[in-house]
Amino acid sequence: xxxxxxxxxxxxxxxxxxxxxxxxxxxxxxxxxxxxxxxxxxxxxxxxxxxxxxxxxxxxxxxxxxxxxxxxxxxxxxxxxxxxxxxxxxxxxxxxxxxxxxxxxxxxxxxxxxxxxxxxxxxxxxxxxxxxxxxxxxxxxxxxxxxxxxxxxxxxxxxxxxxxxxxxxxxxxxxxxxxxxxxxxxxxxxxxxxxxxxxxxxxxxxxxxxxxxxxxxxxxxxxxxxxxxxxxxxxxxxx
Amino acid sequence: xxxxxxxxxxxxxxxxxxxxxxxxxxxxxxxxxxxxxxxxxxxxxxxxxxxxxxxxxxxxxxxxxxxxxxxxxxxxxxxxxxxxxxxxxxxxxxxxxxxxxxxxxxxxxxxxxxxxxxxxxxxxxxxxxxxxxxxxxxxxxxxxxxxxxxxxxxxxxxxxxxxxxxxxxxxxxxxxxxxxxxxxxxxxxxxxxxxxxxxxxxxxxxxxxxxxxxxxxxxxxxxxxxxxxxxxxxxxxxx
Numbered sequence: 001x002x003x004x005x006x007x008x009x010x011x012x013x014x015x016x017x018x019x020x021x022x023x024x025x026x027x028x029x030x031x032x033x034x035x036x037x038x039x040x041x042x043x044x045x046x047x048x049x050x051x052x053x054x055x056x057x058x059x060x061x062x063x064x065x066x067x068x069x070x071x072x073x074x075x076x077x078x079x080x081x082x083x084x085x086x087x088x089x090x091x092x093x094x095x096x097x098x099x100x101x102x103x104x105x106x107x108x109x110x111x112x113x114x115x116x117x118x119x120x121x122x123x124x125x126x127x128x129x130x131x132x133x134x135x136x137x138x139x140x141x142x143x144x145x146x147x148x149x150x151x152x153x154x155x156x157x158x159x160x161x162x163x164x165x166x167x168x169x170x171x172x173x174x175x176x177x178x179x180x181x182x183x184x185x186x187x188x189x190x191x192x193x194x195x196x197x198x199x200x201x202x203x204x205x206x207x208x209x210x211x212x213x214x215x216x217x218x219x220x221x222x223x224x225x226x227x228x229x230x231x232x233x234x235x236x237x238x239x
Numbered sequence: 240x241x242x243x244x245x246x247x248x249x250x251x252x253x254x255x256x257x258x259x260x261x262x263x264x265x266x267x268x269x270x271x272x273x274x275x276x277x278x279x280x281x282x283x284x285x286x287x288x289x290x291x292x293x294x295x296x297x298x299x300x301x302x303x304x305x306x307x308x309x310x311x312x313x314x315x316x317x318x319x320x321x322x323x324x325x326x327x328x329x330x331x332x333x334x335x336x337x338x339x340x341x342x343x344x345x346x347x348x349x350x351x352x353x354x355x356x357x358x359x360x361x362x363x364x365x366x367x368x369x370x371x372x373x374x375x376x377x378x379x380x381x382x383x384x385x386x387x388x389x390x391x392x393x394x395x396x397x398x399x400x401x402x403x404x405x406x407x408x409x410x411x412x413x414x415x416x417x418x419x420x421x422x423x424x425x426x427x428x429x430x431x432x433x434x435x436x437x438x439x440x441x442x443x444x445x446x447x448x449x450x451x452x453x454x455x456x457x458x459x460x461x462x463x464x465x466x467x468x469x470x471x472x473x474x475x476x477x478x
Contacts (some may be wrong), residue, residue: 066326070323073312073322077316078313080313083312083313087305087309092331100253170427172428177423178423181417184417184423186412188412188430195431
């Protein structure tokens, strides 16, 4: 007896193969974010080197996703939701690749920061922020696979927390720099790292928004109010 | 008498309509980069406000490009080079939208920086860098329309200069901050602006690389050695 539910179309099988690549990519990116943040906190340049090397694999996977997706579009001429799904998959791959780049960049800066005096508890806070973003990425991919709008909404919610963590760090760095000019160079690097982690959170959010669009046919109402307020922060040190 | 050369396929006409949107988007992004940099140098927050408002129009155009591109794929089921072209157009739109975001962000920071004491000749250097990137963007779009690989290569070449300008600015900011702690907050903002302009250059380069891929079928050999060396800069001030 044939069970209709188990007869997948050729398109579905193609799509599953691409999704497998996305999940593999996601796993590597999450691992690389965690390792990059750990390399910073533990001042472990060997681990940082591992992160930098793994980024090439992630880039290769994105290319594979793009090639496969283009092949499926050309071969199966998917319509409506199927087409939208393939285009979404390409966007997700692009977001993951960007996150991978940020992790690599973090690892590069670890190589420099290990040569400097540590700045307060900054690297601990950065690692906590990285852990948050890593979980958001994982949730956004789960939301995609399960087409789970609630989970996607939860990712958007968590991004506000990451933005707040970033804002707090920004102020912390200003203070360290004003207290002691010897902290300036290290803080410039740490600030970049924090900003890049905050951007990874934006990418996880963007994946979640793609999921919402895919399931509901509509983008979530007006991209949530952006909570990074540092571009309008004007702290001045006493003359 | 019918001239064969002038009979365009339905697909070609669709593509031309999308390309017109891209060119419009490109024009607005270029103008917004120029205005954002001018608003910073001339401390003109009214102009900055205009830039911030225009960014919504740019975002809307990207959505339009994506919708149109998806419609063309679904309707015309383009194959081979035609499909690659449509996917390239979507990537170009995404790069332009990112550049627009960076210009908006620059304009936001202008709003803050006008409240602070100017820092040396920094905003002049930033405007020069912005002008360079604006021209690169224009060239990369021309290269796309004319399928001109040489012009695309020239864009990649110019990106090295932008990277060098950024590296020089990074060092300049470190110096200003170390000299006088009252410069720290302003320099943090200026540094972000410089980094974002450098990223716009990366996007222009990425458009140029898409053109090369579209024409030759191959990505330019190993993404050129990245010339932003600041992630490995370790300047320390004397204790």
